[in-house]
Amino acid sequence: MKTDIMLVDTSMFRDARKVKCVPSELHDLCDFLAEIMPNQVTPIGLVSFVTAVIEKLLGDKEEFNGKKFSWELKNEKYRLAIYMNYFPLIVDELASADFSKEFRKYFDISFGESLPPIENEGEYDVMVIARDVVDISNKDKAEVLAALYNRAHPRGVGILDYNPSQMSIEEARNLLKENSYFDLINGRVMKVNLSSNVLITYAYNRENGDGSAERIISHCRNIK
Numbered sequence: 001m002k003t004d005i006m007l008v009d010t011s012m013f014r015d016a017r018k019v020k021c022v023p024s025e026l027h028d029l030c031d032f033l034a035e036i037m038p039n040q041v042t043p044i045g046l047v048s049f050v051t052a053v054i055e056k057l058l059g060d061k062e063e064f065n066g067k068k069f070s071w072e073l074k075n076e077k078y079r080l081a082i083y084m085n086y087f088p089l090i091v092d093e094l095a096s097a098d099f100s101k102e103f104r105k106y107f108d109i110s111f112g113e114s115l116p117p118i119e120n121e122g123e124y125d126v127m128v129i130a131r132d133v134v135d136i137s138n139k140d141k142a143e144v145l146a147a148l149y150n151r152a153h154p155r156g157v158g159i160l161d162y163n164p165s166q167m168s169i170e171e172a173r174n175l176l177k178e179n180s181y182f183d184l185i186n187g188r189v190m191k192v193n194l195s196s197n198v199l200i201t202y203a204y205n206r207e208n209g210d211g212s213a214e215r216i217i218s219h220c221r222n223i224k
Contacts, residue, residue: 006042006043006098006099006102007040007041007042007099008040008041008043008046008094008095008096008099009039009040010033010034010037010038010039010040010041010046011034011039012094012095013030013031013033013034013037013090013094014030014031014034015094016030016031016034016090016094017030018093019089019090019093019094020209020210020211020212021086021089021151021208021209021212021215021216022083022086022087022089022090022153022209023079023083023086023153025076025079025080025083026080026083026086026087026090028070028072028073028076029050029053029073029080029087030090032053032064032067032069032070032073033049033050033053035067036053036064036065036067037049043099043102043103043105043106044102044106046091046103047103047106047107047109047110050084050087051110051111052064054077054080054081054084056069057069057073057074057077057080058077058078058081079159082154082159082162082164083153083154084111085111085112085113085114085115085164086114086115086153087107087111087114088100088103088104088107088114088115088117089115089117091103091104092117100117104117112164113164115150115151124218124219124220124221124222125218125222126214126215126217126218128214129198132200132201132202132205133198133199133200133201134198134199134201134213134214134217135197135198135199136194136197136198136199136217137197137224138222138223138224139217139220139221139222139223140169140220140221140223141172141176141194142169142170142172142173142176143169143172143220143221144194144199144217144220145167145172145175145176145182145192145194146166146167146168146169146171146172147216147217147219147220148190148192148204148213148216148217149167149172149185149188149190150166150167151208151212151216152185152188152189152190152204152207152208153188153189153207153208154186154187154188154189155187155189155207157187159187160187161184161186161187162186162187162188163186163187167185176194180193180194180195181193181194181195182194189204189207189208190204191203191204191207192204192213199213199217201213201214
């Protein structure tokens with residue numbers, strides 16, 4: 001639910017599973033938030049509430065404000081702590097732009113640098129040849145690699161190698177001098193082959209959200 005004032009209806013978190021570009025553990029957190037939060041909160045109120053929930057989970061508490069944590073949340077608590085920099089992407093999708101901007105200001109103070117909103121990065125186009133097949137002949141491959149990396153999720157033992165820092169285009173260009181296929185980079189699941197002008201996105205999307213590669217590439221500049 002969108003709102004133009006600095007309050008948000010927390011029932012919006014019931015729709016969080018529609019946001020495909022974030023780790024699934026955050027969907028479980030949003031299910032809990034939708035059940036336990038006040039009907040409306042301010043940006044700083046949302047940050048404070050989420051911070052308190054994460055602290056309770058990491059402190060091995062069984063419940064929050066009388067609501068028991070699910071087995072899934074208790075099992076995922078350390079991954080949730082790692083994945084919190086993706087959480088503002090959910091707020092971007094479900095709340096107003098003004099609310100999200102204010103929320104990010106307080107969120108970054110509590111949790112550290114969050115992933116930047118895609119909306120602020122410009123939008124160009126993406127040429128989809130078929131489902132999970134994209135033409136990237138009009139894109140800079142280094143920019144494509146960096147963009148896909150910056151939105152990719154760590155999985156499994158990859159969490160041990162996870163680095164939340166963003167990849168620059170120059171760093172991506174240097175990687176492409178050595179390889180064209182990338183399975184994992186710093187714990188993030190990639191599974192992309194940039195050896196040609198056609199990119200198969202199926203494996204990336206399977207790990208990082210249906211259609212996420214296409215959306216991400218659409219925000220990479222056109223060079224032709």
